[in-house]
Amino acid sequence: MTLDTPTKHKSTRPLRNVFRLPKSRQRDSFIKAAFAASSLRSSRLVALSVSHNRERPLPMTFHQEWQHKSCSVMKWYDGQKASSTKFYSIQHRKSIQGPFYHEFLLLKLTDGAVCRVERLGEGSPMNAIRLVGIKSHDVIQWYPNEQRSKAEAESESITEVDLGQEFDILDVLVICYAVQKTKPCNVYTLQRYNCYFLCLTILAVLTRRVASWETAITTDIWNDCIIRSLDKVSNLGLEEATQYPILRLCAMLDPDNPQPGALVVDKLRSHLITSSGCLYAHNRAMSGALWRSSLQRALSIELLSEFESVIKAVAEDSSRCGSQIQDIIDTSDDDAATRILGNKKLAGHFTTLAKQVLVPFMNDFSRRYQARQRMEWLETPIPFYLGVLSVILGAVSAPVLKLAHSILSDKDDPGGIVMQYAASVLLVDGKDKTHEIADAITEEIKSSSEFHNTASTTVMDTVASDPGVDQCNLKTLHARSPVGELSLPLLLCPFVVPALLDIGRAVEEERQGIIARVFSEAEAPNIHNPEVTPTEFQTLYIKHRIATHAKRVEDNHITAAPLVREDMEKVMEMVWQNLPSGFGCASIHNGILYTTYTSK
Incomplete structure (x- = not known):
């Protein structure tokens, strides 16, 4: 859900819409509805957030340092200690008003009170669907037991998660802190870092802490x-x-x-x-x-x-x-290269290995990158001429063969075809993106156990197929394969x-898992038994809801579903890794694991 003021000059819209394509009209209608749905919540937030009443909604603006004594959020938390701040279960709810169906969480405190946690956005509707995003408001509000119905107003429960252990409001505040300190989710975007993202991130982190894989x-x-x-x-x-x-x-x-x-x-x-x-x-x-x-x-x-x-x-x-x-x-790499260049048969095997090992990998990487590039263009339009040039150069490039060819010999067309592919990337994405892609390829090759095991097998298959290749050649091809030294x-x-x-x-x-009580089979069709492990909850609920949201975004022609799904999951993991010590990634000192999951 987003916060925004109504757009003026409504009388000009009908004429303009005559010239809009059906997909554009559907997209604009969806964006308009998503923003319009926030008007009531927006007014309420503005009216009440200036109050000093304990029950006021609090837009969470954190100090740069976690739990700093002057932080307004920490002062609000101190005020909640007048009653219980502990909870065992958390309810995931959604608005009954479509088509966007704003979502929020209710922390069910042990004394019967609840805390409502949600994300809102404020700014231009067009920026809200672009990578730049708009200002985000992560809001928390405490409701006493007798006013719980207000917290649930005009909404229905999706699921209620019994975590099986005690948590504190502070455990949720720290997740919101990490979200705000993690780029790119520190801004609001309609298709990724919205109310769904905050709800699912909180659920993912809390259930991951229940799993505690590092202590298993x-x-x-x-x-x-x-x-x-x-x-x-x-x-x-x-x-x-x-x-x-x-x-x-x-x-x-x-x-x-x-x-x-x-x-x-x-x-x-x-x-x-x-x-x-x-x-x-x-x-x-x-x-x-x-x-x-x-x-x-x-x-x-x-x-x-x-x-x-x-x-x-x-x-x-x-x-x-x-x-x-x-x-x-x-x-050494140089010695192995010298041996290969001095042996025609060995050089031929090296060329064959490059095609067998590197080409499939680079083809796959190239397909994934180009698919992502096409999806990103939906959100970040580029000049027409750059798009045309990129398509032409990309088609000519055959990036896999280029890289393998350039590795084989510095004399034979050193990077000539590679440069054509690089140019297509450079034209559209710029120098930094080109370096990023090269680094990603290198890192994936260096760290992939599967890749190195496949490469070693291919080397041995090649050697075994030729009686004229001896043990010395086998060692040389492991010391200097088409991807450099194979990682033994x-x-x-x-x-x-x-x-x-x-x-x-x-x-x-x-171990004791969690209890996920789903109130509508359509919301989580794969959860048939409420008792699930944290891993099952990740797959059957959180990732399912991410995929469902991504599909809805794609159906409304905002961006591609795989891009939304990949980015949301990746950034959620970044939030987990950015949590302060004792709340997410467990602290490890001198080889000893400390899981201090307690409120400070």
């Missing part, structure tokens, strides 16, 4: 998980073990050894159990993620330094496999990351 795995559970998963690997036959690229690499480097992968598995088991930093890295990865879907990548990145120590221990071993791994590590530590992820995610999910299912 104790030292005993960790050790048991590591031993079980690696014992399972140890018992695999030689052929079955080749499903793990690092074990297949060991077999190819030490073909006379009946158990070539035993060295890697033993070193990995020993390090993960004896090093205190491993469980610490796991907990740090868990604490930074709002969504369970973010955990795999986060865990792979946080455990990377531990895996590097394992590979170092393998390389220092006196066995043949260890010395061969050391050779790969010691081969990332090849260790498949041994433990899936098992850790599975055991974490199992522990969550055993």
Whole structure:
């Protein structure tokens, strides 16, 4: 819902609308209705917010420092301590007036009173649908038990969530604080950072705190998980073990050894159990993620330094496999490139690898970027000539082959075709965006366990298919693949990351979950049992409602649904990560996890 004054000169609209396309008229009608729906709430806010009455609506304007003594929101909170500030359940409600259906939350305090929390916007309707946004008002209002009906006026309940543990009003205030300190959701936009966003962000953060993934795995559970998963690997036959690229690499480097992968598995088991930093890295990865879907990548990145120590221990071993791994590590990028350029057959294999490994990845990345670019153009119109030039240059560019080609040789068309694709990006998005895209590609390649495992497998498939390529060539292609040095530590992820995610999910299912009482099946059609885990609530309720809102935005021709959904989920996770210590990402000091989820 937004705050705005009625637009003047209504008499000019009918004539203007004659020349508007049906989609534009539908879009304008939706935007107009969304703004008109706020007029009553706007008047009430303006009239009452200047009062010193405890029951007044409070537009939350925070001090830059959390809980600063001069902060008006903290002063309001201190005034609430005259009665209960605690709650166990929270109600998600929506206005019965369409088509926008403003949403808000009611914190059901333990003494029967409630606090209403909502987001409103104030400014130009056109700016409200653009990325620049308009001024946001995050408002909280306390209602005593006898006035609860006023808080619920002209609305209906969507769902009521029993969190299963005690929270405080302060736990909600800190989320609103983080929202206001996080760009881009510190402004109001009709399609993303609106009343729905604030409601769902608060629900997401509170239920994520109930989940407490960072405390799910104790030292005993960790050790048991590591031993079980690696014992399972140890018992695999030689052929079955080749499903793990690092074990297949060991077999190819030490073909006379009946158990070539035993060295890697033993070193990995020993390090993960004896090093205190491993469980610490796991907990740090868990604490930074709002969504369970973010955990795999986060865990792979946080455990990377531990895996590097394992590979170092393998390389220092006196066995043949260890010395061969050391050779790969010691081969510099320049030395490997020189060997490749000096061997025509090896150079041919390198070219083939570039096409097999890099092309699919870059094609996928290019498709995702171009799709996002097209969606963003709906909200940020560009000059017609730039759009035409971008389409032409983008069609000519074939970005995947360009990048692979430029990597293969600095002499052969060094970035020539790449520059054409880069020009299409630069014309429309500018220099900063071009650098951002390049950095995103590099980061995705460097940190993707799946990518490096696929690349290593492709290297070994290529070597195995040609009897003329020896172990030295195999090591060279690992030291200097088409994407640079293959990350041997990332090849260790498949041994433990899936098992850790599975055991974490199992522990969550055993813990007390939350109760989500849905009042309309249409609002959450996938919740059939009110008792759900926080992860299930994320998927079946929060993400479902984000997707439903995104679809409605797309149906009214404001922007594309995938763009809205992706941005809302990403920024919600940013809010989680920006919460002050003790309220979101758990504090970790010197390897010890502190979950001080208490009011200060």
